[in-house]
Amino acid sequence: MADARSEVLARVRAALRDRPTPPEVPRDYERTGDASLALLAERVAHYRAAVHEVGPDELVPLLARLLAGKRIAVPADLPWQVPGVTWLVDSPPLPVAALDGADGVLTGCAAAIAPTGTIVLDGGVGQGRRALTLLPDHHVCVVREDQVAGSVPQALARLDPSRPLTFISGPSATSDIELDRVEGVHGPRRLEVVLVRAT
Template sequence: MSDAREEVLARVRGALGDASAVTSLPRGYRTRGEHAPGSTEALEQLADRLEDYRARVLCVPAGDEVIGDAIAAALSELGIREAIAAPGVPADWLRGVPRARTDDGSTTARELDRASAVVTGSVTAVAETGTIVLDGSPLCGRRAITLVPDVHVCVVLASDVVQTVPEGLRRVDPTRPLTLVSGPSATSDIELSRVEGVHGPRTLVVVLAG
């Protein structure tokens, strides 16, 4: 140990004294919100946060066919007629997309870069932070398909929406490859000039179902 470092540590020990007091830290963390999972208040809070992040939120009733209609309408409005989907996405979600194919894991990053859009589900969503969680399951798909295409259409079921982060973490498997999405990909330089699509989809469409 260098003489300078020893001198600094000696001064710290001298300032603290021989019997420094141990500070007791409060541990009363908030583990749940005031809004129940799937409640109207939680859904409205999630939609508000996502829209604040410049995501487009479509609120629809439950049902695969209704979800499929919303996905088709959103892609059509963006001028997109093709999409790649996570392997566990229900067929009805893609019924209105003229050219839809399911990812089988063999699509390369270069091929994904040419894909117009990706369609996935989600495992949970946190209303307070506007965060959608993907876990690499068949419904969510592997991480690459949600990071490379320019448009991500993500379905969130109302029953999967919780208010706080602790509630959301209790719903996921920590050993899985989790991806947390809070709006479209965006970053800002030192002059705060916002640039979207730098490290993920430029456009995020969230279908909030149920």
């Protein structure tokens, strides 16, 4: 008997004996959209996540206020220095118990999608590995205005699919019981998004 691989491929080829024509894909759907911080803020808030909008100079004071006195997990290359916070730096990698016990995690992001209220992490600068933003119960994520895309197509075009990507739209949630949406299951139960204006 042939191996599974060649048999499955042979079955596929036999099934396509009628040689169906691969259709052209009509790409006439919207590619662009509103990339404003205002729309992103509204859409993130719709998922019952907290949203803050600040100018560049107000970022660190805001983070200091949000995180004061807490034990916060961070990637080793976090670009912000915030006074009054106990940092749990993920280098060497923190054990899962330490992440699980942290008060929260602070990261940046790779991109955001305004119309869907989504932030995307790709493990790049200021974001860390995926487990870092998963186990702490509170995720504070900083989004720069220039990172905001106005549509899903624009966002995907900016992302590198070979990196591990996490699209986050609000805190973890379930609708599994009577389709009643409940925020906060296994992922961070609180999501706080800080939007930083370009100027």
